[in-house]
Amino acid sequence: MTMNSQGRPSAPVLAVSNAEKTTTTGNRGLAIEEALLFEVGRLDATGVDVEDAGDFVPRLGSHVRKAPIGLPGLTEPEAMRHYVRLSRQNYAIDLGLYPLGSCTMKHNPRLNEKMVRLPGFADIHPLQPLSTVPGAVALIAELGRWLLELTGMATVAMSPKAGAHGEMCGMAAIKAAIAARGETRDVVLVPESAHGTNPATAALLGFKVVPVPARADGTVDPEEVRKRLGPEVAAIMLTNPNTCGLFERDVVAIADAVHAAGAYFYADGANFNAIVGKVRPGDLGVDAMHINLHKTFSTPHGGGGPGAGPVVLSERLAAFAPVPFVRFGEDGAAEFVETRRQAAGTATPFGRVTAFHGQMGMFVRALAYMLSHGADGMRRASEDAVLAANYVKARLGDVMSVAFPDRPAMHEALFDDRFLEGTGVTTLDFAKAMIDEGYHPMTMYFPLVVHGALLIEPTESESKASLDQFVDAMRALAERARAGDAAFFKAAPVFAPRKRVDETRAARQPRLTWTPPKEERAAAE
Numbered sequence: 386m387t388m389n390s391q392g393r394p395s396a397p398v399l400a401v402s403n404a405e406k407t408t409t410t411g412n413r414g415l416a417i418e419e420a421l422l423f424e425v426g427r428l429d430a431t432g433v434d435v436e437d438a439g440d441f442v443p444r445l446g447s448h449v450r451k452a453p454i455g456l457p458g459l460t461e462p463e464a465m466r467h468y469v470r471l472s473r474q475n476y477a478i479d480l481g482l483y484p485l486g487s488c489t490m491k492h493n494p495r496l497n498e499k500m501v502r503l504p505g506f507a508d509i510h511p512l513q514p515l516s517t518v519p520g521a522v523a524l525i526a527e528l529g530r531w532l533l534e535l536t537g538m539a540t541v542a543m544s545p546k547a548g549a550h551g552e553m554c555g556m557a558a559i560k561a562a563i564a565a566r567g568e569t570r571d572v573v574l575v576p577e578s579a580h581g582t583n584p585a586t587a588a589l590l591g592f593k594v595v596p597v598p599a600r601a602d603g604t605v606d607p608e609e610v611r612k613r614l615g616p617e618v619a620a621i622m623l624t625n626p627n628t629c630g631l632f633e634r635d636v637v638a639i640a641d642a643v644h645a646a647g648a649y650f651y652a653d654g655a656n657f658n659a660i661v662g663k664v665r666p667g668d669l670g671v672d673a674m675h676i677n678l679h680k681t682f683s684t685p686h687g688g689g690g691p692g693a694g695p696v697v698l699s700e701r702l703a704a705f706a707p708v709p710f711v712r713f714g715e716d717g718a719a720e721f722v723e724t725r726r727q728a729a730g731t732a733t734p735f736g737r738v739t740a741f742h743g744q745m746g747m748f749v750r751a752l753a754y755m756l757s758h759g760a761d762g763m764r765r766a767s768e769d770a771v772l773a774a775n776y777v778k779a780r781l782g783d784v785m786s787v788a789f790p791d792r793p794a795m796h797e798a799l800f801d802d803r804f805l806e807g808t809g810v811t812t813l814d815f816a817k818a819m820i821d822e823g824y825h826p827m828t829m830y831f832p833l834v835v836h837g838a839l840l841i842e843p844t845e846s847e848s849k850a851s852l853d854q855f856v857d858a859m860r861a862l863a864e865r866a867r868a869g870d871a872a873f874f875k876a877a878p879v880f881a882p883r884k885r886v887d888e889t890r891a892a893r894q895p896r897l898t899w900t901p902p903k904e905e906r907a908a909a910e
């Protein structure tokens with residue numbers, strides 16, 4: 386048995402035969418097995434006593450329920466235990482390293498949570514008068530000021546709810562600017578390594594998407610961009626650092642070519658965590674960029690939320706940002722303004738993107754993170770994130786195949802599946818085995834420009850000991866795959882609450898309702 390750098394066995398010490406042992410209850414220690422609520426619930430059970438409504442005349446017309454609702458009833462202890470048990474089956478950044486590439490799953494300091502729970506932030510309501518929430522408005526304005534300072538841009542729209550919403554906002558501003566010039570540009574250039582939301586956003590707004598191939602080193606060639614530029618091109622949507630974990634070294638040349646053609650440069654800000662305090666996107670020629678506050682500035686994300694996606698805009702697009710916007714007035718007080726200044730000959734901004742103004746909880750957390758770190762702390766966080774990714778890349782480079790070995794990584798290390806050739810093990814098999822090691826799998830099969838991609842982003846949250854333990858587990862799995870133990874990987878995970886599942890079939894043929902099993906009569910009946 387080999388030992389890792391922490392003195393722990395590098396291979397599982399619990400035999401599969403032990404994992405297959407059954408118990409009377411189906412439970413395994415503190416891993417509690419539970420039937421579906423529809424199987425254990427009872428219509429007569431409830432955690433709340435509600436008096437009968439008595440006689441009344443319903444006002445729902447044909448929408449009145451014609452049969453019982455059919456939801457299972459639970460007592461209060463049963464309901465509480467159900468949700469606690471579910472929570473114990475979730476992986477979380479507070480449990481361990483979360484290596485999802487391009488997702489920036491970093492630690493959320495508890496200070497942020499203390500700040501967001503202050504009554505002046507937690508107890509306010511979107512519909513109360515602005516005069517009663519001056520502190521909240523000032524916080525939004527101050528956060529916007531920090532974002533402009535960090536990005537070197539001219540103005541910011543704080544209202545978008547999350548990243549994809551911010552993309553739509555930025556691209557809508559570009560569309561409004563083009564319309565104001567009396568032009569009908571309808572093409573958007575999108576590199577093949579882009580996030581999937583980029584072409585989707587462009588298409589949603591009525592643009593035609595033209596892909597731009599990546600060079601052999603994973604970056605975009607300015608010449609390939611120039612070949613596709615013309616009077617019909619409205620913008621390019623480029624991620625930098627890109628989804629291969631590389632800094633686009635020719636970004637300024639790309640921006641110059643795009644601007645010379647009369648188009649705009651949209652930057653996907655999902656990977657901003659790698660360059661905060663080091664590079665200002667505005668200095669690179671970027672015209673619009675959304676910022677995932679819930680990634681770069683430490684708020685937990687996943688499971689559909691929470692998110693926040695402010696958009697920063699250059700001077701070229703400042704007049705086309707959505708309204709209302711927040712600013713500090715001449716008297717130093719923060720205020721909402723319903724109109725933006727108009728440049729000569731420009732049209733009205735495209736309007737609102739949401740009924741209310743952004744995500745207050747995310748704003749508080751992000752500003753708490755900024756103020757507690759300061760400029761030097763945020764710069765150090767970016768440096769540590771890049772250092773961690775390169776450390777993982779260096780320690781795994783001899784047992785796993787690095788996708789772009791000749792370029793230093795930024796915030797994430799990208800591997801491909803060449804190291805699995807001839808083993809009978811796929812990227813998916815490898816990821817399933819990581820679950821047994823206690824790790825959420827990294828991002829798989831993305832970006833699409835790399836075959837069988839394994840994209841790992843450790844972030845700055847992890848200590849060297851944490852990274853070493855993760856790397857030791859990955860090395861052990863890689864060596865086991867190369868030793869030919871495909872059966873081990875095909876069976877994984879064996880220690881998870883649910884074993885190997887067919888995610889593709891579950892997505893394509895979901896079973897969204899539970900049907901009670903039919904009682905089969907015995908032959909004697």
